[in-house]
Amino acid sequence: MIKNSILITAALVVGGACTSEKVSETVSERVGDPQRVVVEEVHTRPNEVVQHEPAQTARETIKLAAGESLLGVLRRFGVSAAQGVALVHNMKPWLDLNKLATGKAIQVTQDERGALVALSIGVRFATIVTATLEEGRWKITESTLETELVNKHVKGIVGRSLYSSAVDVGVEVEVIQKAITVLSHRVDFQRALQDTDVFEVLYQSTELHELNPLSKKSANHDVAFIKLTVSGREHVLYYYEEDLQSQGQFYYADGRSVQNFLLKTPLNGARLSSRFGHRKHPILGYTRLHKGLDFGAAVGTPIFAAGDGKVIKANWGGSFGNRVLIEHANGYRSLYAHLQSFAKGIKSGQLVSQGDVIGYLGSTGLSQAPHLHYELHKNGRAINPLTLNTSNFDSEPLSGPNLTAFLQTVARVEAQLKSSTISYQSKLALNHVLKEN
Ligand SMILES: [Zn+2]
Incomplete structure (x- = not known):
């Protein structure tokens, strides 16, 4: 409700x-x-507020700079190396303090002498973990913000x-x-x-x-x-x-x-820079069939799975650079080439849903400029994604009690x-x- x-x-x-x-x-x-x-x-206010407030005098939020480690930051607040190691160990169930991303926000609470008494860090949406230093030992508490x-x-x-x-x-x-x-x-x-x-x-x-x-x-x-x-x-x-x-x-x-069954454009905010068909290859120099579509966009732009399916390849593919190949129903496969990197968890055998991020646009392999090379195959033959008649794959319209409820x-x-x-x-x-x- x-x-x-x-x-x-x-x-x-x-x-x-x-x-x-x-x-x-x-x-x-x-x-x-x-x-x-x-x-x-x-x-x-439907959600209960759980707050564990340490006794504190000053609190500041710091953000990790590039190349900076949390323990390095804590040393500035008088935390010893041994205490730092204990903190990392105690926080393990929530997150790995040695692998915090640049820009990650950490709230530090100090006592009147400037010594650190607690630090708080967000572990997921509306959930914060606080480590409080009590008589030389870390006490960890999890709190939920009101939503x-x-x-x-x-x-x-x-x-x-x-x-x-x-x-x-x-x-x-x-x-x-x-x-x-x-x-x-x-x-x-x-x-x-x-x-x-x-x-x-x-x-x-x-x-x-x-x-x-x-x-x-x-x-x-x-x-x-x-x-x-x-x-x-x-x-x-x-x-x-x-x-x-x-x-x-x-x-x-x-x-x-x-x-529909397969997306025509497996990324957002891109420019179609080369179409399906015969063209002169920019690097190889001779005319050949361009078996897919090229989309120009910024390096790092997320690439989506065009449809539900199973990842069959997520590795280096020679001139394709980092590529992902996905097998879909009805004899279709989709290929995504020149990726900068793969999304977390994308590997051979992984099931994906349409719209899942599978990797990030790059310029690896035989590529002149950052772009996504996208191919669709039907029973082993490359087809033009733009002219794919997706109406064949529409699911049945709602009917009966489902239509009434809809x-x-x-x-x-x-x-x-x-x-x-x-x-x-x-x-x-x-x-x-x-x-x-
Ligand atoms: Zn291409």
Whole structure:
């Protein structure tokens, strides 16, 4: 049950060469500012607060610099080498203090003489582990930050990029990635999107009741509704779970599934730099069949599994550099080449779901510039991912009791959308919307 509700309705104004206008995430600052954001909120506190506060006089949050070790930092606070080793040992069940990432935040508490009495570190969303030094021994306690469920309804104009515009109006990166992954079954993000197109999402997040430097702000984003207008054509999608066993999917209002078998574009924010077909090879010099698509993007851009399947190769593949090969149903395979690195856990035999991150874009092997080389094979023959007739793989539309239950979900979501009145959109935004329709 949803006990809490914060409704955010935001209008984003972006057009042509204009840059995105930022709508602050700091909701309280925006209350009463009718030009930008309308906020209605009801707070209750469903989660118990567990806080273990050591006796303390001063507290500071430090971030690990590149190449800096936690024990090195602690030495500055008078922690001996032996105490450091004991700390690493005691913290092992939660995290390896010797493998903390650069930028990891650590809260240090000192007594009046400046000696360290406790340190706190986030281990996952809303969970903090505190090591307190008591008579020379470490005492470890785990605490949970207070969280609340927050409903968010956000609408904006695509602008220069759907991704950056959505971030600008406060949509979490995970939500945008989800929406783009779902929509990429139907929308060609390389070409179809225009800066006047409109997006809208309704979702529920678990958020910290109060910001804390040791934890990210929110997690567990459940997207209920996605709408994207592409060159005047609306894609309106509702999330529905057939039963507790099966994974939910997004459907059009009439019960047709939007999820297709294989993605045409297995990454976000990329530029299609070379198509399928005969071309002169930039390094080898002679004309040959380019058996896939090349996508130019920044090194490190996450690459997604195009569909559900099993990893058969995740290793060095000569001219392909670091490559991943995935086997899908119906005789299909997908190949991802020139990767900078593989995602955690991606190895031969690993099962993956559509949209899982399998690696990161790079320029390894026979490659001139950072790009993803993406191939699809059907029964051993390379095929063009862009012309793959994905409609053959649509799952059956919902019917019977499932359709009835789904339509109830649709009605509930529609009521939720209507109750969040969009009280203001700038003239520029409205003009864009009117022009499109
Ligand atoms: Zn290529």
